[in-house]
Amino acid sequence: xxxFLELTVSATASGCVYGLLALAYLLMIRPTGxxxxxxxxxxxxxxxxxxxxxxxxxxxxxxxxxxxxxxxFLVGWATERIxxxxxxxxxxxxxxxxxxxxxxxxxxxxxxxVSFPPDPHPVPYPFGLGRLELGPLGGSYQSFFIxxxxxxxxxxxxxxxxxxxxxxxFEAVALNRRAAALMGINLxxxxxxxxxxxxxxxxxxxxxxSPNISAHYLMGVPLAIQGFTALVIGGVGRVEGALLGxxxxxxxxxxxxxxxxxxxxxxxxxxxxxxxxxxxxxxxGLLRAKT
Amino acid sequence: MNRFWLLAFLFLVxxxxxxxxxxxxVVTDRVGVSKPYSEPSTEGLVFGAQVxxxxxxxxxxxxxxxxxxxxxxxxxxxxxxxKLIDQGAVFIMSMSLTPATxxxxxxxxxxxxxxxxxxxxxxxxxxxxxxxxxxxTGPLGSIQIATLLAHARSKNLRKVALITDNTDLGQLLGxxxxxxxxxxxxxxxxxxxxxxxATTASPQMxxxxxxxxxxxxxAGVLTAENVLIFKAYREFGLKFPIHSSYxxxxxxxxxxxxxxxxxxxxxxxxxPEKPEVKEFVAAYTKATGKAPFNMxxxxxxGIMLVAEAIKKAGSTDKEKIREAMxxxxxxxxxxxxxxxxKFPDGKRAGFDPDGMVVRVYENDQQGRVIYTGQK
Numbered sequence: 001x002x003x004f005l006e007l008t009v010s011a012t013a014s015g016c017v018y019g020l021l022a023l024a025y026l027l028m029i030r031p032t033g034x035x036x037x038x039x040x041x042x043x044x045x046x047x048x049x050x051x052x053x054x055x056x057x058x059x060x061x062x063x064x065x066x067x068x069x070x071x072x073f074l075v076g077w078a079t080e081r082i083x084x085x086x087x088x089x090x091x092x093x094x095x096x097x098x099x100x101x102x103x104x105x106x107x108x109x110x111x112x113x114v115s116f117p118p119d120p121h122p123v124p125y126p127f128g129l130g131r132l133e134l135g136p137l138g139g140s141y142q143s144f145f146i147x148x149x150x151x152x153x154x155x156x157x158x159x160x161x162x163x164x165x166x167x168x169x170f171e172a173v174a175l176n177r178r179a180a181a182l183m184g185i186n187l188x189x190x191x192x193x194x195x196x197x198x199x200x201x202x203x204x205x206x207x208x209x210s211p212n213i214s215a216h217y218l219m220g221v222p223l224a225i226q227g228f229t230a231l232v233i234g235g236v237g238r239v240e241g242a243l244l245g246x247x248x249x250x251x252x253x254x255x256x257x258x259x260x261x262x263x264x265x266x267x268x269x270x271x272x273x274x275x276x277x278x279x280x281x282x283x284x285g286l287l288r289a290k291t
Numbered sequence: 292m293n294r295f296w297l298l299a300f301l302f303l304v305x306x307x308x309x310x311x312x313x314x315x316x317v318v319t320d321r322v323g324v325s326k327p328y329s330e331p332s333t334e335g336l337v338f339g340a341q342v343x344x345x346x347x348x349x350x351x352x353x354x355x356x357x358x359x360x361x362x363x364x365x366x367x368x369x370x371x372x373x374k375l376i377d378q379g380a381v382f383i384m385s386m387s388l389t390p391a392t393x394x395x396x397x398x399x400x401x402x403x404x405x406x407x408x409x410x411x412x413x414x415x416x417x418x419x420x421x422x423x424x425x426x427x428t429g430p431l432g433s434i435q436i437a438t439l440l441a442h443a444r445s446k447n448l449r450k451v452a453l454i455t456d457n458t459d460l461g462q463l464l465g466x467x468x469x470x471x472x473x474x475x476x477x478x479x480x481x482x483x484x485x486x487x488x489a490t491t492a493s494p495q496m497x498x499x500x501x502x503x504x505x506x507x508x509x510a511g512v513l514t515a516e517n518v519l520i521f522k523a524y525r526e527f528g529l530k531f532p533i534h535s536s537y538x539x540x541x542x543x544x545x546x547x548x549x550x551x552x553x554x555x556x557x558x559x560x561x562x563p564e565k566p567e568v569k570e571f572v573a574a575y576t577k578a579t580g581k582a583p584f585n586m587x588x589x590x591x592x593g594i595m596l597v598a599e600a601i602k603k604a605g606s607t608d609k610e611k612i613r614e615a616m617x618x619x620x621x622x623x624x625x626x627x628x629x630x631x632x633k634f635p636d637g638k639r640a641g642f643d644p645d646g647m648v649v650r651v652y653e654n655d656q657q658g659r660v661i662y663t664g665q666k
Contacts, residue, residue, distance in 0.1 A: 003497045010493040118326040119543035120514045131526055139524055209294045214547045222488020258494035268486040
């Protein structure tokens with residue numbers, strides 16, 4: 001039982017990271033239909049921002065986090081202006097910006113690869129390396145920190161989409177771009193903000209997970225895959241689906257690795273199997289968009 | 292980016308003609324998965340060439356390095372080897388991943404051009420192809436494991452856990468570890484894999500905790516995933532000793548696993564107390580402003596061996612260099628005190644099987660040698 005309770009905290013924290021990455025995808029897919037696989041590289045950029053500000057220059061954690069987030073918003077906005085908008089304005093098919101963004105993925109990775117030494121770089125824990133016991137649940141400080149940050153982010157985005165006019169305009173664009181444009185919604189602005197928000201959330205995911213896995217130039221691809229898998233499981237229709245998908249994925253990963261009577265090496269295939277099952281049986285994911 | 296790549300660039304733009312210099316081709320990895328190992332090894336090699344040239348070069352000519360990036364991709368690697376040979380390289384130094392080095396051999400064997408890897412550890416590099424123009428001076432994986440297992444036997448272990456990652460090399464080392472442990476009569480009670488990109492190693496370490504091992508062996512080669520293992524080990528308050536492959540000899544662990552690694556033993560080919568190492572560290576630090584580590588030593592020894600072979604051959608004729616290389620004996624930076632590289636009985640893997648050491652982390656630093664050889 002002790003193992004299960006420890007895993008509950010550990011899997012919830014991992015699921016929160018996957019959920020944040022799925023949310024980053026979702027923020028861009030909903031209004032634009034564009035899948036941006038550079039999400040993982042954005043997480044990497046956020047992690048390196050953490051390394052620079054928090055490890056190298058030893059900034060206060062909150063200040064460092066705020067600057068990283070602001071920088072990531074800029075990165076997302078610039079990416080949209082460079083790799084997406086020119087193609088959309090020329091009437092290119094939706095595949096064109098997806099391919100352009102794959103090119104940006106390489107650009108982000110290579111810029112980091114040539115700018116930093118190749119080894120993983122340490123990012124400090126905001127509350128140190130310790131263990132917290134909350135009733136029967138026990139886990140690292142960082143696990144509880146990741147869970148808290150994720151809940152705040154998801155609550156904020158839920159409120160944004162459900163309760164604010166700006167959020168409603170995003171939803172309107174997601175439902176019908178042409179009708180939204182006719183209603184006076186600025187499509188370009190919505191698209192730019194969706195990329196800025198996506199980059200911010202992805203960068204945050206990279207920042208909070210980096211004390212555990214370090215900042216490394218090859219860290220982006222696994223995170224991109226985990227986030228996309230979570231998105232497929234949860235569905236692109238609703239914000240809370242991203243979190244649900246992330247949690248399901250992480251619990252499947254970790255419970256399989258701990259309890260399934262199969263060699264440890266095979267356990268890593270279970271989440272991908274789960275994604276295939278969802279694609280076959282419920283291609284819209286667990287949660288569907290509100291009509 | 293750093294002084295070494297600038298130096299490498301200067302080597303490339305050196306206006307000297309092929310007649311004035313001896314061209315050595317270098318295939319390295321600047322952006323791929325081997326970059327963390329290839330980059331410092333290549334830096335050591337470039338420094339070695341600088342030292343050789345400062346001493347007057349070889350046969351009265353300066354060494355000119357032609358450096359190409361193969362991204363650790365075997366297909367590109369072979370093309371790069373061909374390009375370097377076409378540019379007049381008389382020797383190819385392979386500073387990339389083992390499969391890439393293997394692929395280069397198809398070119399060097401056909402072109403009858405000497406080739407050497409000073410850093411790859413794959414056991415089959417010199418045995419899969421009957422290529423008399425290829426040598427390997429990095430310690431073989433089997434030597435590393437035998438050394439670590441010899442140390443383990445001295446601890447009278449009965450049952451151990453084994454943990455690795457899902458990379459090809461990690462899996463290969465894991466299999467070697469398991470076979471060696473079982474051959475030594477040590478029972479492997481838990482075998483776990485932490486996949487690349489994992490965000491925690493808690494489930495795997497829980498299973499290992501449940502198996503109550505006398506010790507845990509780490510065969511993984513991914514730094515971030517290994518750090519996850521240390522974090523879970525500390526979080527769960529585990530006490531059994533950890534013995535690791537040579538991957539822990541990379542100094543990055545002193546920063547990314549700070550506070551987590553004291554007491555961990557690891558196999559290495561670098562003894563900081565060896566006179567040649569002290570001399571190398573002093574010279575490298577003076578020239579570059581930063582201290583080298585073991586990976587730099589591999590590249591440094593590599594270029595020194597090549598220079599010795601050319602000197603012994605007395606010519607840049609590839610066949611004469613091949614003959615000289617095969618009969619060479621050389622004491623360098625790497626290996627235990629007194630170790631010499633040699634290629635007896637036509638063998639082309641030159642690292643002494645008894646030349647490795649086991650070291651221990653102390654105060655977050657790579658500490659003293661606690662065991663040598665595999666006897």
